[in-house]
Amino acid sequence: MPYHTNKKAFYTDAPGILLMRFILTSVACAVTASAASYLLAEYVWSNIGYTAELRTTLLRVFQIAASIVMFALPAAIFWRRTGYGIKNGLRLSAPKWRTVAYAVIIMFAIQPFIQFIVMFTRDFLEYSLSADTFAGLKNIQAVRENAINAITGDKSWGSFPLSIIILGLVPALTEEFFFRGTLQRLLLRVTHRGYLAILITSAVFTAVHFDYFNCAGIFVCSVVLGYLYLYSSSLWVPVAFHFASNSWNILMMYLIAATGYDADAGTSRIPWWSALISAAMILLVMRIMRNASYMERRKEHVTLRK
Template sequence: MNQRQQISYPLQFLMLLLLVGLFMVFGSLLVAALGSNMLGVSLLQVPDALNRPQNANISRLLNTLATLVAFLIPAILFAKVLSKQPFSWLGFNKRMNGKQVLIVVLITFAGMILSGSLGMLNQKIPLSENLLKQAQQLENAYKNAMMNMAHMTSLTDYLLAMLVMALAPAVFEEVLFRGAFQKVFVGWTKNAWAGIIITSILFSAIHFSFFGFLPRIALGLILGLIFYYTNNLWLSILLHFLNNGFVVTQLYILSAQGKAIDKVMDETMPIWWGSIALILLVVLFRLLLAESNQLKTEKTVTNPEMMTEI
């Protein structure tokens, strides 16, 4: 038996939420202490110092450490409580094939188009003047932090940025949100769509970006469906990495050309493009489901209930 004593889903949610909260606080304190020591400033001066372009590499490394502590460690500890094979429980399975990988790559590009269209739609949501001001302040703070970490002047900077802005977030966020939270919500609601949607909303909200709220919900839904259909966290990590890496690469190319890079963060697409992307996604997900079911018949799947169609 790989599973430990059954814990109710509401209690699982509270346990996971408590772990994330505790490790977020610990991670923030750890980053503040390390930042103060590495930059030679007081604890209160660390946030401002990390936003300086000359400290971009330190900012990237500390941000990665904070995310690791806040997301990865709680998810692994949580999985250890529920299973004697925590990494398998989280979805780190080896069973996948080249066709699945190719379909996920195609889903990535279709998803980018859909997200761009939803970004345009997001901007059209009416807000009161006060709410708009608050949303803009949060957006500016988020954008400034991202732009500072995206400051790249060499190939080394680019490779480091790909590691800490593309790969690390893809792994840490997928382990927590798809590997842990989504499993809890799907089990709790006894409805795959409900669990995936709730997880996607939480995933988007944690980024504190109103103007990117709908695009990130769409990304969360796509990632959630990939994980649900394949029961393989590596495939959702792949899509997440490609999505992040595409943006980092755009930023690097523009930086190398001496062009403004802030527009990449605000890039949107015509809404009608999203309709085409949505049709493509439906087709691609049907192909992914068929391929995953075919793989299921060829090899024993750890959690066969995760392969049923929504």
């Protein structure tokens, strides 16, 4: 039975109670996914009878299933059981094509800035941490990259569409359902501050990725995603940004594998002025989006008063 039969339960129930329900649902789904991961590691990955191709296939299936169970399922259960509905709860209304275009423009404009702060973060960690600690972080990063490489396989172009689906489309959908579509909306009701809800959501989003060298870049992207959702009122806009960003990174991985380019050779450093221009472009487009959102709400308000 749903928590409420009232379709407006999201606006009538206490925000703190709703947030706690979502957290408990998320924990239950995460425990389920962790148990499944343990069973796979114990009885599947350790089986020497499996071929490399079969292991890759199983890993791809598990990656999709884990994303759905850990992110999409808690959001779907929560909105279904509040009685508000998945479509209304997540705000899956069709966006204006203009806002989707803004999201894609921002995705490309943000790349120099992201690369600069990732480079800065790596340099900062290397100089501020001990050699052993930094080496430990590099080992953790290598494990994460090896898991991605196991999913992409030999990075032949024949596997590129499948990698786009598994590592690009599925995470974009499931993670946005969870973080922007549900967590950010709940935090906005609790805090009544858009920027605070976005910052808290971004901190959680960054933490679950376990990517130490790219943590600053992930956080910045999450903040952008949060404002895209806030200004557009449609989850499809941050989904478009997220999918485009993931796909761009996957494309770079395949191009590096095809060309043999060494990204750590020291020739890929981004100049500060390029990052500054990138940041200025992002702020400009976001300002345009905010003004357009304000004018749209004002127009709707005037229409309702007539």
